[in-house]
Amino acid sequence: MFRFKCASCGDFHSGIPDIGWSYPVYYLDVPEAQREDRCELTSDVCVIDDKWFFVRGCLEIPIIDADEVFAWGAWVSLSEADFLRFVELYDHGQRAGEDSFLGWFSTYIEPYPNTVKLKARAHLRDGGIRPFIELEPTDHPLAVEQREGITLERLREIYRFFKISVFTETQVQEGLRSAGG
Numbered sequence: 001m002f003r004f005k006c007a008s009c010g011d012f013h014s015g016i017p018d019i020g021w022s023y024p025v026y027y028l029d030v031p032e033a034q035r036e037d038r039c040e041l042t043s044d045v046c047v048i049d050d051k052w053f054f055v056r057g058c059l060e061i062p063i064i065d066a067d068e069v070f071a072w073g074a075w076v077s078l079s080e081a082d083f084l085r086f087v088e089l090y091d092h093g094q095r096a097g098e099d100s101f102l103g104w105f106s107t108y109i110e111p112y113p114n115t116v117k118l119k120a121r122a123h124l125r126d127g128g129i130r131p132f133i134e135l136e137p138t139d140h141p142l143a144v145e146q147r148e149g150i151t152l153e154r155l156r157e158i159y160r161f162f163k164i165s166v167f168t169e170t171q172v173q174e175g176l177r178s179a180g181g
């Protein structure tokens with residue numbers, strides 16, 4: 001769909017770049033010097049003070065005028081019991097259709113009214129894909145966008161807000177042509 005410069009490898013890839021956070025918002029409340037002692041953080045889970053439990057998932061938003069999906073990489077808090085069950089299931093290849101987990105959205109997505117503590121559900125998926133996050137169907141704009149989808153123009157607006165440059169295939173080719181003289 002778009003061509004974009006990959007934040008990890010610096011090459012151009014095709015697709016719809018995700019926007020994600022590598023920790024739940026509460027991680028930032030822990031003073032930096034204390035994080036090593038108080039937090040356990042991997043790319044998929046986070047535990048703070050052995051008391052607060054979070055998992056990373058994908059809040060997917062359908063794109064109405066393209067056959068694509070945009071994903072926010074975001075975090076959901078779970079109860080300790082659900083978290084332990086989640087971790088147990090997460091290590092298995094076949095995990096779709098298992099119970100989903102009720103929790104609270106734990107990522108602050110800035111262009112929206114406060115998104116922290118929206119009620120959410122994390123659904124396990126097969127094949128090493130992060131869980132699907134489903135927001136409670138409220139009137140919150142993020143929940144509405146998940147339910148109804150967004151347009152490509154709205155997606156471009158989101159990318160502009162996060163200063164992510166995306167190009168069309170034609171723009172990339174024209175750019176290469178002009179760079180080549």
Ligand SMILES: [Zn+2]
Nearest residue numbers: 006008009010
């Ligand atoms: Zn890459």
